[in-house]
Amino acid sequence: MTADQIIFLLCAALILGSALMVVITRKLIHAALWLVAALFGVAILFAILQAGFLAVVQVVVYIGAIAILFIFAVMLTRREMLDNGAQTRSNWWLPALLGFLILAGLVFLIIGQPAFGQSAAEMPTGVDTLRNLGIALVSPDAYVLPFEVASILLLAALVGAVYVASGNKE
Amino acid sequence: MSIPLSWFLILAAALFSIGLFGVLSRKNAIAILLGVELMLNAVNINLVAFWRYQDPAKMAGQVFAIIVFAVAAAEVAVGLALIISVYRSRKTVVADEIDLMKW
């Protein structure tokens, strides 16, 4: 069991434990904070995979913006400070069974592929992933078109969210 | 790095199914969105793991992951704005009670 594998197992325990707490806990504000822990675990995973830029962007975008949006939305939509009653539907065993079946199916498919069982090759030296990522995002024969479409999508979402949340003043 | 690729994929599959359970079994609309976020993160883990293990010199995996970040941020912003707007009119965020098209 090498050091890499120990770190990966700890990180996986953090992610899966926090994700389970997100979907099980009663108080919604705790669920939002467990989501922050799960997202932080995913950022650590990106760092293990040597995608450093994505790890930092994960913290900035998901934890710094999306998680804070969630916390604000939870605070703005509660009537009392308590969450009464059951938080899951009465037939929760059906989604649990479905989730378990999907997990079993996916694990069966993954284990069936021998190519996935190998460890990673060494990162090719001289490859500057940050620079390559920048070039790929703006180069015309790479991915500039999805990049621009994503920015238009964000602009539309920004305008739409501001309009919808501001309330129709009639 | 001595971690087999299958470990990352199984982790992503487990995260995806936990998110799916959250979406299908929670009553509160915001809790459903939390489950959707978990599923999107599982997809991101898959993309970046395949990028690293197949061909780190080409950036398709990372670019796709960045587009998923942007789409997730846009979706959360609009979704939460809608939930807040519905809460203002109907005073509830329980998904079962938001069942009329027009009132």
Add this chain to the structure above:
Amino acid sequence: MIFLNDPIGFIAGWIRSLLTGWGLSSGLVTVIIYFIGITVLIIFAMVLDILLVWVERKVVARFQDRLGPNRIGPFGLIQPFADIIKLIIKEDITPTGADKILYNLGPVLAIASVIILWAILPISSKIFGVDLNVAVLYLVAAGALGTLSIIVGGWASNNKYALLGAFRMVANMVSYEIPMVVVLLIPTILANSMSVQGITQAQRGMWFAILSPLGLIVFLISAIAELGRSPFDLNEAESEIVAGFHIEYTGMKFGLFYAGELLHAFTFGGFIAVLFFGGYGGFFGLETVGFFSWLNNPFIQVVVFLAKAMFGYWVIMWIKYSMPRIRIDHMLTFNWKFLTPLALVVLVNTAVLSKVLAGLPNWGYVLGMFFSNIVIGYITVEILRSYGRKQRKAEATLSPQRAQN
């Protein structure tokens, strides 16, 4: 490698030889050395924090034309220790209905979000935590964690005023992250690298403060807003919402918030020094001259860096103790209608000119960038003046009596 030229390498090599001599495996020795390094860095940051309490109180006293603490110890140097002892022996109250785990997590997250910044601060060319190639973005990520700590602290106090203070503070911090991210791209473009070591090395010829003074000003303003210091200190608005999100925190928990804020201010002073004032080097090429080659010594570089960081911190304190507080709606309007467009204009200007003027000799390049910033600043001031004139005219026509007074 002798000690004077490469202190960390020397000490790490010595510890490694000692521990492998005791029979530990190489991987475990590496982990132990990393942990020792982290502990030493954190101890250094926290001891510096104690000194900063003294500096803050002396400087604010001088700005207010008084002496400051001068009874305990020579020049009041033991005063911070008296403060710490007072905070530790105070009663630790948890309000009823507060969420215990979150209540205790708030101050921890607040101080953690500051200390993780010390991992990338380049104290010298050989003494630093880690040389990340995305260090500039890491600065923004640490700010995001700070925002989270404020919400957790404000929510867990089970107090309306704490929650209101936390909301306003978070709206402030999230809004001012935008011009900060935009302006952080300016040293990145000028240095062709996001790593702080690369940015410091690129300022050997000319400081970025001279190449882009408007970038420095916008970064200073957004940094002060991120810190939550005056004139953006809504969370400490004593006359408005008592003490904001840290009303309910007593004793050492409040001490952690307070110390974290001071250390955060000093760390941002350090980042202003690194990003715009040349960091630990930057003597306009003086250190290449044979006589001044001792300026390349790591320890001299530490002294230079700390001096520049203290200067940045002093500027932040100067602004804090000279200006009144800004109202929340004015603050947000200032950000979205003035600072963000200005930051975008400065960024586009820097990006375009750095490529257009690349062919000119060095003095042409520097003068071109500097004067373009002056021109943008002049145009901005003219726009503000015409806007002010229009507002004054509108007010005069609305109420002629008021205009005559």
